[in-house]
Amino acid sequence: MARLPDHGADDTYDGGRPSALHAFPYLGTRPIDSFRPEHIRGWLAELEKALPVSSYRRVIFASVSAVLAAAVDDELLAKNPCKSRSVRAPAPAEPRVRPWTSDRVFAVRSVVPKRYQAMVDIGGGCGLRQGEIFGLAEEHVRFDTGWLHVANQVKVVNGHLVFGPPKRGKERDVPLLRQIARVLREHSEEFPPVDVSLPWLKPDGPLVTKRLFFSLTGGGAVRRTDFNTRVWKLALVQAGVIPEPKEGERHQAAREHGMHALRHFYASVLLDAGENIKALSSYLGHAGDFTTCRSPQVRRTRRDLASWLSDGAYTPCASRASLAFSVNLRKRPPSSVSAAWTRPASKSAGWSNRPAAAT
Numbered sequence: 001m002a003r004l005p006d007h008g009a010d011d012t013y014d015g016g017r018p019s020a021l022h023a024f025p026y027l028g029t030r031p032i033d034s035f036r037p038e039h040i041r042g043w044l045a046e047l048e049k050a051l052p053v054s055s056y057r058r059v060i061f062a063s064v065s066a067v068l069a070a071a072v073d074d075e076l077l078a079k080n081p082c083k084s085r086s087v088r089a090p091a092p093a094e095p096r097v098r099p100w101t102s103d104r105v106f107a108v109r110s111v112v113p114k115r116y117q118a119m120v121d122i123g124g125g126c127g128l129r130q131g132e133i134f135g136l137a138e139e140h141v142r143f144d145t146g147w148l149h150v151a152n153q154v155k156v157v158n159g160h161l162v163f164g165p166p167k168r169g170k171e172r173d174v175p176l177l178r179q180i181a182r183v184l185r186e187h188s189e190e191f192p193p194v195d196v197s198l199p200w201l202k203p204d205g206p207l208v209t210k211r212l213f214f215s216l217t218g219g220g221a222v223r224r225t226d227f228n229t230r231v232w233k234l235a236l237v238q239a240g241v242i243p244e245p246k247e248g249e250r251h252q253a254a255r256e257h258g259m260h261a262l263r264h265f266y267a268s269v270l271l272d273a274g275e276n277i278k279a280l281s282s283y284l285g286h287a288g289d290f291t292t293c294r295s296p297q298v299r300r301t302r303r304d305l306a307s308w309l310s311d312g313a314y315t316p317c318a319s320r321a322s323l324a325f326s327v328n329l330r331k332r333p334p335s336s337v338s339a340a341w342t343r344p345a346s347k348s349a350g351w352s353n354r355p356a357a358a359t
Contacts, residue, residue: 006248008190017066021269022050022060023060025041026043027043027049027064030266031138032068032076032077033071033077036081037086037087037091039079039085040064040081040087041086041087043064043292044057044061044088045144047060047061048090055090055092055093058093062089063079064082065082068080068081068082069082069352076255084320094194095165099261099264099265100257100261100262100264100265104190104241105120105262105265107233107240108120109241110239111234111235111238111239112231115191115217116214116222116227117187118183118184118187118213119133119259121183122180122184123259123262123263123265123266124262124265124266124356125177125179125260125266126174126176127174127263127283127284128174128267129260129268129285130227130258130260130264131153131154131155131257132150132152132153132261133214133259134153134154134212134224134227135152135210135212136148136151136152136212136223137151137152137193137210137212138188138211138298139211140152140175141176141181141184141189141213143181143185143193146175147173148173148174148175148176148177149171150165150166150171150172150173150174150175150285151165151166152165153165154222155202155224156224156225160198160199160203161198161220162198162202162203162205163198163199163200163208163210164201167285168285168286170286172283172285175283179288184213187213188213191213191214193211193212193213194219195209195212196209196210196212196213196219196220198221218284228259229251232258232270233254236251236254237251241254242256248299260313263284266284267280267322269277315336336346
């Protein structure tokens with residue numbers, strides 16, 4: 001009676017075939033013609049406990065699937081259970097994140113339509129997700145205390161726009177720098193917040209009204225797919241981040257350069273400046289409440305971001321490609337970045353190293 005092949009008792013995780021250690025003990029004694037999707041699902045659950053690294057599990061799963069595919073070819077098995085719709089292969093490893101440089105942040109901001117430029121400030125200076133930026137309500141920005149409360153987002157459910165809580169339901173408070181607060185105020189003067197009514201959580205949910213900072217020209221909420229295609233990717237092309245598509249073709253996929261890149265940039269600024277990991281996780285919505293207005297971590301966060309924005313703290317750093325920049329308070333930034341801070345095209349064109357109005 002055919003069974004999964006054993007590649008030898010001497011095989012170990014670090015050498016030989018990992019499947020001998022992590023597949024054969026669970027599956028090897030079962031007759032090949034008896035395999036069902038439920039057996040593969042059970043094995044994958046055990047494999048995840050033994051091997052938290054997805055890339056290793058993916059290799060082992062592929063080996064087992066290849067053996068079962070051969071059994072199908074040899075008519076020992078009717079179907080390969082690894083190909084069943086109810087069996088999920090281990091996910092591929094996430095690509096390594098390479099945060100944007102400050103040059104790129106400013107370059108993209110400069111070509112985003114004026115109506116949406118402040119979105120770049122909120123993403124890069126406060127670390128909000130795209131949907132949280134779209135759903136940023138006037139009531140949640142506390143100019144007097146210097147805090148921004150993240151309480152909702154705009155998202156798409158079954159093709160319809162709805163309001164919902166932040167990811168994983170984690171409301172949070174994020175330090176709001178004077179420089180970012182000033183940009184948001186100037187944005188509000190030119191593009192006043194508007195009342196937007198959307199259902200809560202689902203298309204047939206109760207109607208909720210929020211006074212949003214960012215909206216369409218006609219007053220509706222911003223839709224992620226439309227914004228990405230018609231605004232963000234066009235800006236990426238103009239800033240030289242992605243190539244211009246050929247006539248009749250779409251823009252290339254650029255997930256690593258989506259608006260989430262601003263959030264990675266925010267995190268990299270604080271991490272490279274030595275920010276407390278737990279505090280940063282709280283600001284990003286990855287952990288429970290941690291900081292208060294009197295917390296030393298909050299004061300440090302404000303100082304680090306203010307140093308980067310006001311004092312020209314960030315300069316490219318070739319020796320640390322993984323972060324692409326480093327903090328050096330004794331040096332001025334490259335002239336192009338310095339010009340972006342000191343000579344904005346208009347009063348609301350960007351961050352400036354001139355003192356912001358008191359809040």
